[in-house]
Amino acid sequence: MKIRCITAAVLLAATAALPAQAETRVTYKSAKTASSYYQMGVQIAEAMQEASGGEISVTVEESQGSVQNVMEVRARGADYVFTTPPALVGLAQGGKAMFEGKGDPAFDEIRALFPIPSLTMHFVMSRDSGATGFADMAGKTILLGKGSFGAREGEKYLELFGIADQVNIADVELSNAVPALKNGQIDGFVTSGSWPAPNVVEAAASTGVTILSLSDEEIARTERARLVIPAGTYAGQEADITTTSLPVVAFTTTRMDDETAYLLTKTYWEEKDRMAEAAKWWAGVDTGLMENITGKIHPGAVRYYEEAGIALTDAQK
Structure with a gap:
């Protein structure tokens, strides 16, 4: 019995001496x-x-x-x-x-x-709208969404570039942006997130879109970081897109x-x-x-x- 107790004690001591696998x-x-x-x-x-x-x-x-x-x-x-x-x-x-x-x-x-x-800004316009720049958004119906960074930033840019009063803001949830674009309910939408953005991928593949680029002067006015989305990121995107990011x-x-x-x-x-x-x-x-x-x-x-x-x-x- 004494021998067994001593052996058990030795084994316990040896185990305790082994390095622990720290998680x-x-x-x-x-x-x-x-x-x-x-x-x-x-x-x-x-x-x-x-x-x-x-x-x-x-x-x-x-x-x-x-x-x-x-x-x-x-x-x-x-x-x-x-x-x-x-x-x-x-x-x-x-x-x-x-x-x-x-x-x-x-x-x-x-x-x-x-x-x-x-968080990368995407200004997505239907190809049928013919819009290639911010000025072309005048008279168009745009979905900004509600409460998100992208919605606030999009509204800020419309004001900044002097077209806020010339754009019709759609009362549609951003989650419905792609269906609304496909059925002509809106001419474009604004979204932010990492790129490639899933809703922009879907819109580009299903309806054909133009994603607006910002000039260096426009980017400077936003006071945001400049970011380039490489050509080919989205279907039909033949050139780099220059935009802003947070x-x-x-x-x-x-x-x-x-x-x-x-x-x-x-x-x-x-x-x-x-x-x-x-x-x-x-x-x-x-x-x-x-x-x-x-x-x-x-x-x-x-x-x-x-x-x-x-x-x-x-x-x-």
Whole structure:
């Protein structure tokens, strides 16, 4: 009996001495489940799980929007990763706009990890409308949608370019944009999201459309980032489309340890091309988007970028 007890004790001690298989758990909060950004989160979670051999476990959470994602920083822990435009982080840290009176020291601890596909503006006109520029939208019926970034941005551009009073705004949900375009109920619609946008793909393939390009002067007036959608992205698109975008970035906070931030960033960039084989919106992400990160990058992520030879600004470090 004594021998058995000693043997069991030795085995227990030996097992305890073995290195543990540590699992890194992360919560990734992005957007509503029906959005492309939620699907991106699912793809990132799957890529992290597979590439790490199960050592990185990512749980994707539905979100009601970017503002909520930033606000939750106040109550979240070291495992929190969220997506939002960098501009919102700046507003939160400055206590401005929708964050006025809601400031919190936790906002100052927000740090970037990596860029994801930008919210890209699409001004989609039926080929039958003959529209090739913003001036041609006068007298046409346009669907803007309601409450979304694309709807607000579209309305802003119509005002900015002096045609708001000359455009008929359709009272139709954006989800019905393609059927409404096909049956002639509208002449065009405005949408934002990662490219290629599913509703634009469907419209281009089924009815034939012209996606408007903006001149450099027009882009400068919008005060948004310039983005080029390569020729051939949509059916019948023979030339590049120059438009505007709102950068979106995955963030965490200084509560996350450096090693986890390093692994998340390294795995993301190494798996990006493979994710692009399943969803083309990842093809629009390259290191050129790093310039859209206006705040500080997490030290663990900085380590990866320096190893990979990706230049960072002093303000990002």
